Amino acid sequence: MKFHRSVWVTVSFLIIGAVAAWWLWPELPARVPSHWNAAGEVDRTMPRLWAALFPILTVAGFAALSWLLAFISPNRYRVGAFASVYFGLMLAIQGFVLVLGICMLLFGAGYPLPMPKVAVLGLGALFTILGNYMGKLRRNFFIGIRTPWTIASEATWERTHRLGGKLFVLAGLTMLVGTLFGMPFPLAMGVLLVAGLFPALYSYVIYRRVEGPPHD
DSSP states (O other): OOHHHHHHHHHHHHHHHHHHHHHHGGGOOSEEEEEEOTTSOEEEEEEHHHHHHHHHHHHHHHHHHHHHHHHHOOGGGOGGGGHHHHHHHHHHHHHHHHHHHHHHHHHHTTOOOOHHHHHHHHHHHHHHHHHHHHTTOOSOSSSSOOOHHHHHOHHHHHHHHHHHHHHHHHHHHHHHHHHHTTOOHHHHHHHHHHHHHHHHHHHHHHHHHHHOSOOO
């Protein structure tokens, strides 16, 4: 996806967020629930105005960050060579925060959504999408499995991201299906943690295989 197309998708997200806020505004309480613990209990709230703006501001913030990072990338690590993958991933993240923000407003307006389950389902979908893109990422400093070993070695980056992509898809699908069938929240987070940490450890092993033992 080219830069200008990603802008139009972001604008669409902002419009959706604004329409949702306008539609739900009359039903929102003075303080809107904004965070839930693992038991599904509200443990944090925010003022109605900030809650209504939350989906719009988070999408706009992630969009601005994605454009800024693309602009300031060092020459050897420019995102232009994989721009469609980079902006596709950034849009997936924007879509994720938009959905969570709208669900938060729906809950505040009285719709009985199981927010921890919604969050896990959203993360599962996001990780599935990220995993499908992972193998197409090229070395950069801002997105992907960035360890000292993947940044230092192109071969290590490629092998790590091929494995990471498979693990992300597997973890995402596990979270989606498992949550629908009653997977406990801590177990879902454990699946997420393993999918994130294992490729980082794997990158060190692959780096040593590719580059050989360390030298003084």
